[in-house]
Amino acid sequence: MADSAIDISTLSEAQQLALQQFTSVTDQDLGAAIPLLQRCQWNVQIAIARFFDGEPADPTSESVPEIPQPRDIRRQETLLNGFSSSSRSASSPLEPAPRIVPQPESQVARPAPLLLSVLFAPFNIAYSIISRSFGLLAYLFPFLPRLFSRITARNSTSAARRNTSGRRPLNTRDTAARFIREFEEEYGSNELPFFENGYAQAFDLAKKELKFLVVVLLSMEHDDTSSWVKKTLLSQEVMNFLKDPANNIIFWAGNVQDAEAYQVSNALSCTKFPFAGVIVHTPSISSTSMSLVARIAGPTTPSEMVSKVRSAITQYSSAINGIRASRAEQQASRDLREAQNSAYQRSLAQDRERARRKKEAEEARRREELEAREKQEAFEREARNLAEWKLWRAQSIVPEPDKSVKDVVRISLRMPDGERVVRRFAASLPLEELYAFVECYEVLQSEKVASEAKKPERYIHEYKFQLVSPVPRAVYELEGGGTIQERIGRSGNLIVERTDLDDEDDDE
Known part of the structure; x- marks a missing residue:
């Protein structure tokens, strides 16, 4: 097929881009390139591989059925799927929006130290000279690139991803902060609700909260970027629309000179700048898919941009509201189950607490009964020992001297009972x-003194009273020792005061 007989204008933008990439690598004419791309579903990587594997370019020499590739949702998480999205049929109503996995911060390239840069400068210059020499040879002898075609095909994807802008690579949050700062320095302060994090975080948030992710990609080298930003993006109509909470919009923007924004532009098949797209959860494809439902490429007026974004939001709001209602119902069911489980756990805890208190009360009652029984036994044992001791001690009390004895002490005792x-x-x-004598007075009065009484074993008697002289008050304690005459004199009027009454009152 001659080149003049081919109408490239009938191809879509994605197909034209695929054709341009294929011809730049294989150096084929359009008549042979287009049939091969059509058989490969306009996938540049597959077409390049088949070309260098020796597949004939004539579509009549080999009939290859066009079998659509099955969609793998997991492939949407990779950058390569972003390129394959350009080969989707133009009749497909939705374009998948892959999630761009950001490069880990630990793997972000850091500039080499100054000393190493100086040491390796001669090698860099030599490499640059050699590479330019090979470029000159490739220009003079066009057949040479075909010799290295397999290497070129294998590394084309990585070369496309490489950022050659010279901007220092940062993590996603710092990249977003740098873009916002440069945007304000270039266009002044504004009211745009920028999402201050990476595309992947905005993507996940929109998917989780069922919101519309509006993505804006800018190329600062493009001629229409500055005028479009000033007249359209920074217009009050667009800013008010993006800020309106009723629209449920997450606004993320990036500069394609940054690695992340460049990957997003490739994944969304962005071929014209400035670019704006609307991404939303589309349950019609799968329960986890996100799709690009609106594409705004090139300069547009504020009313056109707002109209397209509003149209996409209106078209998918009913489905999103249905999913949101379903999620709310599921969340209400979960809350109800959690409340029931919580009430059951509280009731179980209360039953356990009542059982614990009952058990503690039972144990306390048993302890009190045991203590009371032990105290009663001790009291009875003390009473028996005291009674035995009184019988034993009464038999050793010296009888009252006769009236003829002169060396005596006359004592008047007032007993506790008043006698x-x-x-x-x-x-x-x-x-x-x-x-x-005072302790054994009752035994002496009852005439129960027996000579066979024995002192209780392991019993130490303690007098629980004291003898007191009322006027002047003086206490005659046993600890002072001495004879009766030395302590009291020739006579005395004494009162027997109990010392165990305070202890009995405390026990009561």
Whole structure:
């Protein structure tokens, strides 16, 4: 087919771009290139590979059925799928919008230190001279590029991705901040609601919150960029439309001189600048797909841009609202289940708390009963030991001296029950004998003294009273020792005061 018989204007922009890339690599004429591209579904990479594999260019020499490639949603996460999107049929109503995976910050190229740059400068100059020499040879002898065609085909994708603008590569957030800063320095402060992060983050947010992602790609070297930004993008009509919360718009913009924006332009098959596109979740394709539903390429007026974006939003709002309602219903169901689970857990916790309190109360009651029983047993044991001790001690109390004995001490005792007892004691007796008499007074009165009484084992008696002289008040304690005469004198009027009453009151 002759070149003059081919009407290139009938091809779409994506097909013209694919044809240009194919002919620049293979140096074929249009009559042989177009049939091969048509058989390859306008995929440049496959066409180049088949060309150098020796596939005949004549479409009649080999009949290859046009089988559409199955869409793999996972391939949309790669940059290569961005190029394959250019081969979609013009009759397809939607274009897939791949998610551009940003380069990790740890892999961002850093400029070499100054010392290394100086050391490697001669090698860089030599490499530049050699590469230009090969370029000159390729220009003089056109058949030489075909010898290296396989290497060219293999590295064409990576070469297309390479950023040759000389701009320092940054992470996605810093790249967005640099673009916004340069945009304001060039066009002044504005009210555009820029998304201050990478394209992938804006893509994920729009997919999660079911919003419309408006992507604007600018080429600062393009002649129409400055006028379009000033007259269209920065117009009050466009800014008000993008800021309106009712439109559910996420606005992301980038400079194609940056690596991320360049990858986005290739993935969206952007061939004309300035470029604007609307990306939204399209459940008609799959439950997770995002599609480019509106494409605005080249200079446009503010009203045209707003009209196209509004038309896309209106067209897909009903489907988005349905998905949003479905998600809200699912979220309400999840909230209801969580509330029921929470109520069940609270009820279970309350039952456990009641059981725990009941168990603690039961244990406390058992402890109190055990303590009361032990206290009662101790009290009874103390009473038995005291009774046995009184019987044992009463038998050793010295009897009252006769009236003929002169060296005696006359003591008047007022007992705790109010009874008054008058008795004489030998003056040489220790004070403890007086205390023992008071302690064993009831036993002595009952005449239960028995000579066979024994002292209780492991029992240490403690007197729980003290002898007090009322006027002047003086306490005669056993710790002071001494005889009755030394401590009290020839006679005394004493009161027996209980010392265990305070302890009994505390126990009660």
